[in-house]
Amino acid sequence: MKKLIKKLTETFGPSGYENQIRNIIKKEIRGYVDSLKVDRLGNLIAHIKSKGKKVMLAAHMDEIGIVTSYIDKNGFIRFSNVGGFFPIHSLTARIMFENGRVGVIGEEQRNSMKDPLEISKMYIDIGARNKKEAEKIIPVGTFGCYERKFEDLGKRIIAKSLDDRIGCTVLIEVAKLVRKKVAADTYFVFTVQEEIGLKGAKTSAFGINPDIALSIDVTGTGDTPKARKMAIKLGNGAAIKIKDRGMISNPSVVNSLIKTAKKNNIPYQLEVLEMGTTDATAIQLTMEGVPSGAVSIPSRYIHSSSEMVDIDDVNAAIRLISKFLKTSL
Amino acid sequence: MLLEELSNLDGASGDEGEVREYLTHKISKFVDNIETDPIGNLICFKRGKKKRPTVVIAAHMDEVAFMITSIKKDGTFRFAKVGGIDTRVTLSKTLRIGRKKIKGVVGVKPIHLQTEETKDTIPKFKEFYIDVGATSDKDIKDIQIGDYAYFDTLYEKFNKNIVKGKAFDDRVGCSLIVDILKEQFDYPLYAVFTTQEEIGLRGAIVIGNRIKADYAIILEGTGAGDFPRKDDLPKSPYLNKGPTLTIKDRSMIADRKLLDGIIKIAKREGIPYQFKQPSIGGTDAGRIQISQGGVRCAVIAVPARYIHSPVSLMSIKDYKNTLKLTLSVLKNLTKAGIK
Numbered sequence: 172m173k174k175l176i177k178k179l180t181e182t183f184g185p186s187g188y189e190n191q192i193r194n195i196i197k198k199e200i201r202g203y204v205d206s207l208k209v210d211r212l213g214n215l216i217a218h219i220k221s222k223g224k225k226v227m228l229a230a231h232m233d234e235i236g237i238v239t240s241y242i243d244k245n246g247f248i249r250f251s252n253v254g255g256f257f258p259i260h261s262l263t264a265r266i267m268f269e270n271g272r273v274g275v276i277g278e279e280q281r282n283s284m285k286d287p288l289e290i291s292k293m294y295i296d297i298g299a300r301n302k303k304e305a306e307k308i309i310p311v312g313t314f315g316c317y318e319r320k321f322e323d324l325g326k327r328i329i330a331k332s333l334d335d336r337i338g339c340t341v342l343i344e345v346a347k348l349v350r351k352k353v354a355a356d357t358y359f360v361f362t363v364q365e366e367i368g369l370k371g372a373k374t375s376a377f378g379i380n381p382d383i384a385l386s387i388d389v390t391g392t393g394d395t396p397k398a399r400k401m402a403i404k405l406g407n408g409a410a411i412k413i414k415d416r417g418m419i420s421n422p423s424v425v426n427s428l429i430k431t432a433k434k435n436n437i438p439y440q441l442e443v444l445e446m447g448t449t450d451a452t453a454i455q456l457t458m459e460g461v462p463s464g465a466v467s468i469p470s471r472y473i474h475s476s477s478e479m480v481d482i483d484d485v486n487a488a489i490r491l492i493s494k495f496l497k498t499s500l
Numbered sequence: 501m502l503l504e505e506l507s508n509l510d511g512a513s514g515d516e517g518e519v520r521e522y523l524t525h526k527i528s529k530f531v532d533n534i535e536t537d538p539i540g541n542l543i544c545f546k547r548g549k550k551k552r553p554t555v556v557i558a559a560h561m562d563e564v565a566f567m568i569t570s571i572k573k574d575g576t577f578r579f580a581k582v583g584g585i586d587t588r589v590t591l592s593k594t595l596r597i598g599r600k601k602i603k604g605v606v607g608v609k610p611i612h613l614q615t616e617e618t619k620d621t622i623p624k625f626k627e628f629y630i631d632v633g634a635t636s637d638k639d640i641k642d643i644q645i646g647d648y649a650y651f652d653t654l655y656e657k658f659n660k661n662i663v664k665g666k667a668f669d670d671r672v673g674c675s676l677i678v679d680i681l682k683e684q685f686d687y688p689l690y691a692v693f694t695t696q697e698e699i700g701l702r703g704a705i706v707i708g709n710r711i712k713a714d715y716a717i718i719l720e721g722t723g724a725g726d727f728p729r730k731d732d733l734p735k736s737p738y739l740n741k742g743p744t745l746t747i748k749d750r751s752m753i754a755d756r757k758l759l760d761g762i763i764k765i766a767k768r769e770g771i772p773y774q775f776k777q778p779s780i781g782g783t784d785a786g787r788i789q790i791s792q793g794g795v796r797c798a799v800i801a802v803p804a805r806y807i808h809s810p811v812s813l814m815s816i817k818d819y820k821n822t823l824k825l826t827l828s829v830l831k832n833l834t835k836a837g838i839k
Contacts, residue, residue: 187753211714212794238748238778241734249734251779253748311775312747364753374794 173328173482175199176340177321180330183269185236185253185316186364189213191269192232196339196361203346204359214375215361219351226355226496227381227461228345229372229450230338230388231365234331235474236316237266239295242306246299248274251290253314254366258288260475266295267318272308274298274315317476326482327405333478335365337468337485338387344489345496353496355383362450372450376457383424383462385495386451387488389478390415390442390467399445403469406481408438409488412465417448418455424464431494438487442467466492502526503675503819504655507665510596512565512582513696515648516540519561523674523693530681531691537710540695541703548687553714555833556690556795557680557826558707558784559673560697563666564808566590566649568597568630575634576607578626579649583698587625589809595630598647604632651810661740661816668804668812670697672819673719676802679823685830694784701751704784708791715758715796715833718785719826721814722776722801734777737803740815742772743822746799748779751786755796762798762829771825776801800826 184192193215201207204217215232235254242248267273274297278288295315299305309315319331330336342359349357358379362371365388376384390410393401403410411428412420432439444467455463466488471479511519520542524534533545542561564583571577577597592608607629611619630649634640655665677691690711694703726738737744745762746754766773776799789797802822804814 187748187756210794211796212790214794240778241736243732245732251748251777253753312778367748367753370752370790373790374792378793 172340172344173323175343176328176330176337179336179339180321180332183267183316184232184234184332185314186233186367188269188314189232189363192336192339193361196232196343199343200346200359203351205351210375210378212371212374213363214371216375216379217346217359219346219349219353219357221353221356223353223355224382225358225379227358227360227376227379227384227454228342228492229360229362229375229384229386229454230342231335231362231371231450232339233363233366234316234334235366236314239309239311239313239315241311242302244302246301246305247294247296248305248309249294250315255474257474258290258293261293262288264476265318266315268309268313268315270308272297273318319476327479328482329477329479331476331478333470333480334389334473337389337470337480341387341468341485341488341492345492348489348493349496354498355496357496365450369450369453372453373457376454376461380458381454381461384451384454385424385463385492386449386454386465387492388449388465388467389470389473389480390444391446391473392469392471395471401445403440403442405469405471405479406483407440407469409484409491410440410442410467410469412442412444412467415444415448416446417452418463420464421462424462427498428464428466428491428495431498432491435490435494437491437494439491502678503663503672504665506671506675507655507667510565510648510650511561511563512648512650513562513699516561516695519671519674520693523561523678526678527681527691537706539703539706541707542693543707544681544691546681546685546689546691548685548689550687552687553834554688554690554712555830556692556707556711556713556716556788557677557719557830558692558694558704558716558788559677559719560670560694560703560784561674562695562698563669563671564698565651566595568643568645568647568649570645571637571640571643572629573637575632575636575639577604577630577643579628579630582648583808585808588622590625590628591622593810594652595649596652597630597632597649598643600642602632602643603652604630604649607631653810658813663814663816664811665814666810666812668802668814669721669807672721672802672804672814676719676823676826680827680830683827687834697784701782701784701787704787708788708795712792713788713795716785716788717826717829718783718788718797718799720783720799720801721804721807722781723807724803724805725777726805737774737776739803739805739813740817741774742818743825744774744776744801744803746776746801749776749781749783750779751782752789752797754798758796758798762800762825765828765832766825769824769828771821771828773825
């Protein structure tokens with residue numbers, strides 16, 4: 172599984188440009204589902220047919236990133252954020268582009284180190300000697316994301332875009348684990364453009380019109396020095412979402428997740444997330460409404476180039492969702 | 501001229517009747533069906549020989565303006581903004597108010613009555629008032645709370661190429677669609693004039709629910725960025741440098757295949773084009789793209805300087821190039837590698 176996580180997290184895939192990720196997932200999941208399709212917005216939808224209720228599982232393929240907006244005469248590239256790309260994490264970080272080119276983020280001279288960091292005062296230096304050379308390699312309108320190696324620390328891992336390639340990994344592993352034996356009519360949906368407003372979740376849910384939906388995404392933790400108070404710890408199990416900024420989980424979905432976890436001795440923790448939300452928020456409001464919840468993977472340093480998760484939590488999420496699909500709902 | 505008449509019409513969000521009526525009159529002979537939906541969108545349909553793809557072209561009818569919120573004893577009016585207007589451009593402007601288009605002015609104390617402290621500052625918007633020349637509320641006839649007030653701007657030619665007017669955002673899109681509808685297409689085409697874009701893309705939500713489209717092209721008037729500045733920082737879009745394409749704005753990331761197809765066509769036909777600065781503004785495309793099972797969307801816009809103010813400047817050359825590009829895209833939608 173770590174090999175898969177490494178491949179997924181080291182690959183390029185900001186919002187709107189999830190193609191490479193989609194291809195990896197297609198290859199991984201093909202043998203374990205009945206059908207695969209890509210909808211008009213680019214969502215990858217894998218289906219295991221069954222007579223039970225329609226369950227939609229969603230993890231997003233896209234990651235935060237940047238889009239280039241202007242090249243000055245010396246070949247420095249100005250850019251704008253794609254999703255929650257935070258200036259504080261990005262100074263001197265490396266940015267990669269779809270064509271493989273890598274650049275570094277630099278900043279205009281600041282008057283005082285106390286001045287706020289602003290994306291409008293930063294630029295990407297791709298090593299071009301002038302505008303002409305830069306334009307040829309990275310024209311205006313090119314999307315980019317962090318470039319960063321996956322690190323295996325044993326139980327824990329560090330990588331970029333674990334938000335939400337770890338969710339994608341969980342779904343792939345669930346498909347592998349259940350071997351097409353499920354009680355639910357299961358749709359594994361790998362969504363696009365979550366980071367800029369849950370776009371893929373909205374259209375894929377419209378197409379599927381599920382009876383129940385779960386999103387699988389990362390959540391914050393409260394276990395680092397002087398962290399914002401939050402009852403989520405790395406390594407304490409899969410997080411069952413109660414509420415986040417965009418959604419209140421459906422109580423009966425929450426209860427059946429808790430019941431499943433207890434029955435199968437799967438470690439879990441309850442999540443109340445004050446910032447951020449997931450695809451489930453968009454899915455919940457589809458058509459006449461979809462009872463929705465989320466299984467989250469606790470993660471430190473979200474939206475940076477070095478996010479950290481615990482493999483035990485990932486395994487707990489995989490087991491929890493697999494068992495959930497096997498219970499008749 | 502179409503653009504002149506459209507720019508001179510008054511139609512703020514929720515008050516698009518004048519524009520809708522004018523457009524209905526102009527396009528009825530070019531389309532197979534016209535309908536106004538409950539929220540006020542004007543939906544026109546043009547049959548094609550083929551069944552697919554279903555294509556939507558859309559422009560919004562509404563402009564930014566003001567609304568009367570109260571009538572004071574002294575005969576002046578308090579008012580609110582409808583849509584995004586810079587407070588500073590409002591002072592001392594003539595407005596036309598209500599159905600009868602009664603003239604008023606946003607009053608400012610003359611410089612003689614200002615103190616040293618106040619003469620270079622801008623009062624808060626809530627202190628602004630409209631003055632129609634009355635001395636008491638008893639003098640007020642034909643203006644009610646809820647009436648809209650519009651910049652009293654008339655379209656004018658600065659020279660052969662540059663025109664001045666209000667509401668180019670998005671009457672220029674409306675005008676383009678009227679010109680486009682004169683042509684024939686071999687697939688079903690919906691031409692949609694939306695309402696309430698300026699206060700939250702509201703008409704477009706209803707359009708998205710209603711029409712199951714394969715492609716949507718949104719035609720806009722967008723803000724030019726070519727203001728005087730010395731540093732080597734982005735200034736696009738420029739006036740006179742052609743149709744402006746959206747890569748990403750606050751409401752969406754444009755469909756890359758469609759965008760690449762548009763660029764290819766522009767290059768092939770030698771039509772100039774430029775990009776809008778990413779992450780600024782939003783359009784009806786943001787709603788239509790994520791409607792139903794998803795719609796491939798792009799935005800093509802005519803740049804105009806000083807939009808959302810009483811006086812915008814636009815280039816007729818840009819208009820013609822935008823029309824040419826959009827027509828080419830629509831004619832080649834299923835060829836040209838877009839599909």
